Amino acid sequence: MAAIKSFFRFLEYRQPAALDQVRRVLAIPFKKTDTRLVPYLLREELQALLDAPDPTTRDGIRDRAMLHMAVCAGLRVSELTGLKIGDIDMSSMSIRVVGKGRRERALPLWKPAATALRAWLAIRGKVATPEVFVSARGEPLSRWGFAYLLKQHAAVAARRQQGLAKKRVSPHVLRHTCAMIILQATQDIRKVSLWLGHATLTTTEVYTRGDPTEKLEAMEEIVPPHLRRGTFQPTDKLIALLKSTS
Template sequence: MFAADRLKVKPSALTLEQIDAGLVSAFLEHLEDERKNAAVTRNVRLPAIKSFFRFLEYRQPAALEQIRCVLAIPFKKTDTRLVPYLLREELQAVLDAPDPATRDGIRDRAMLHVAVCAGLRVSELTGLKVDDIDLPSMSIRVLGKGRRERTLPLWKPAAAALRAWLAIRGQVATPEVFVNARGEPLSRWGFAYLLRQHAATVARKQPGLARKRVSPHVLRHYLPRPTMSGSFSFAHNSKGLCDNM
């Protein structure tokens, strides 16, 4: 749409020769200046364009110089932001927020405990299946990025919360562990929404939470250590994996 508007031609009339480095650079500037996209978003768009031109370089030898110029367009430098973090009291409050007297509360408590203990990505959590749980040893099998499989142990609080949910989950058609009221798999957006709701609930008691964005990504950057009382103590872990029991 940008190229068609800038060159005053229909999209179907665009030719490869017209999509040169100057046009691509103008599009990237348009993203920042007109659409108010951040530099990070600009840098996400550029690899897609470069990928297309790498595809072309084996099929359009006559355009190699044009392709070379597009591939030479640099990425824009951006600031690296630290992952937000929660204090021990704040994270413990979020884990305790779901009501254990309700079905949804039992499910949410199990999800939060498993997410934090195992350092799961939200897709790994929502994709966890009943067959991935080893009840005798209370460990879970996770299929992560690149279809890499790993087995993770659960500590007592997480294991207890998961057992409580499995006891009332009932027989549903879907194999995923965590389901909604209709028996359908809970989506990643559904989990993020529930997490925000619980964080907002406890923000009244933990004022610091009101100034923080509590997301699934924040949860997986903690290494929980169970205490004798069954509560958690936490230390920051860049990998988010539990490897101590």
């Protein structure tokens, strides 16, 4: 339906004779679908996932840095796997991210993420590819490779946090988790939008529906109507009935 409407909007200015038909097509409503809450990880679940990689191995140090970067910066999987050495500013420990529509944004790193990234860069070695995260053969990791590693670490973390076993932990869930952390910390949807690189606030508003803290704050400010008090006085017939059945 979206493709058809886009095509008819194209025809609207090029075929005036078909304007009536074009308007009838554009007036067709979209099918209503369920709008679900965005899935994200709770703080304990997130910590268990970040602790899953083994920091005594090369792959573990790499995976730990990738997970921290994905959550800290709220990166899309393509932004994470496409991150290059030249995009990292070691002096300020910030990164430059090129997102959708070639929109660039600069993001500071949380201290744990910066520490994890430094540890990985120290053992990454000299490889031909400019991507930050590479395999043992020096080849850049693909988005499917990261999704596979994430699935493995989520299974390990689920042994410590049973709630993870019931959740589908995908790369985009890490991005949602970052958004919820920022929203709960700042209570400012505009900062979430800037952090994630959204083009409009409309895309970011979905996180306000999934955050219960704003609703709780609203409840504290609301003065609800009074409840009429009263004491229930059962009739004698009811008491007699209850005694007869006891």
